[in-house]
Amino acid sequence: MSQLPYDITSPSSILNYAKGLSGKTLAEVVDLSGVIENLSHKGDLGNMVEKYYFQYLPNSTHGPDFAEAGVELKTTGVKKSSKNIYEAKERLVLSMINYVTLVDEDWSTNSLMQKCRLMLLLFYYYQKDVAVYNRRFVFNPLLWEFPEVDLKVIEADWKLIQSKIKDGRAHELSEGDTFYLGACRKGAGGAKESLRKQPFSDLGAKARAFSLKPSYVNTILSGYAQEAEIISTISEAKTGIEEITLAKFKPFIGMTVESIADILKFDMSGKVDKSVHQRLALKILGSKKKNPPEFEKAGIKMKTIRLETNNKPKESMSFPAFKYMDIVNEEWDESNFSEALERKFLFIVFQYDNNDILRFKKAMFWNMPYEDREEARKVWEFTKKQIIDGNADKLPGMKDSYVAHVRPHGRNADDTIPTPDGKLLVRKCFWLNNNYIAKQLK
DNA sequence: GCATGATCATGC
């Protein structure tokens, strides 16, 4: 074996050598002319980098790619947000979940962390129609080791995924089950996809992989160091996000909205503000205007709910407006609504008392059960079909499904956008039915 | 009383 230009036993040597890719594309740093016709434009850039840049054959064992150094190589795409900031193009897939063997694993020796404890992250700029070997590595490579505080969250996530499989519910797994480590769909989509065996049920389960949520990757990108301190002070209580969050809300249970605002010096006077309770909840969390960073990492969606005295929400729950022109080209699994429903939610529940005064009732984490996501899928598919068929004005209403419906969500009736058949219709979005929310709160 | 249509203040 010829001498490699780096020391395969040394993570820092591997990192240094990887820096040769900074600002370059793979095709710019290695001569691919002899092999390029055999390369897939969409292939796995990670494998190509290993093979042609590191001259190290991708191994098929379960350990890290650079076994001697304990370093796993990951290439992952970034894109630019509407605000021109680089962000993760998608979740970072770590390794496939083997339902059959995972149930016999133990966290202390688990195969996922054996492989991914230390990762060399290469971020490339994603461009749809550009071959992977022509995509540019826009950041310096990063040698990433999970901070202890994050590992605690990931451990709990891992155990939850494992327990669901032990319960014979692998087919019900959802990204919203967990906080940082997700069980994401992996493999061919659509009806033809093959299902995997699971050990404690005869039902086949979709192939899934352990992955880091896009929101988590984004915090890696956005300069982890600053946030690490904030999070470590929170986690000194040695509890998870869930417990910490619920503990913050607990002191206010039963109090009127006004007195909570008083205590927190939160100005509730002035004009009618339809998001005022959301902002009050943020204040309780100790955040000013934005979600706290640990929520961003876990992709948690906070929603405030007002209940009538009869325990029913006054209103259904809205989601961001969709574009008629976009939705007809989307598949459910990649749709915004599907992504939204796979998230973990934090419900902040208020209720009117007998004197019609609004009081804080409780905070609860929730994620949507599998069968209800399938129902939401039907609503979405029907919506897509109606728009394609030129019936964008006849979208599913509240009576058409127990879970979700479609309703206007614009600034006003003049806030219209185009449909595929050339009309202009008021902007709309998906809503979760208030009756459905009522059931879930129990 | 409920389903559906319409709209508001805010923050970025």
Next chain:
DNA sequence: GCATGATCATGC
């Protein structure tokens, strides 16, 4: 200026 989370308003 615009999307968003949320709430108000109307008609049956």
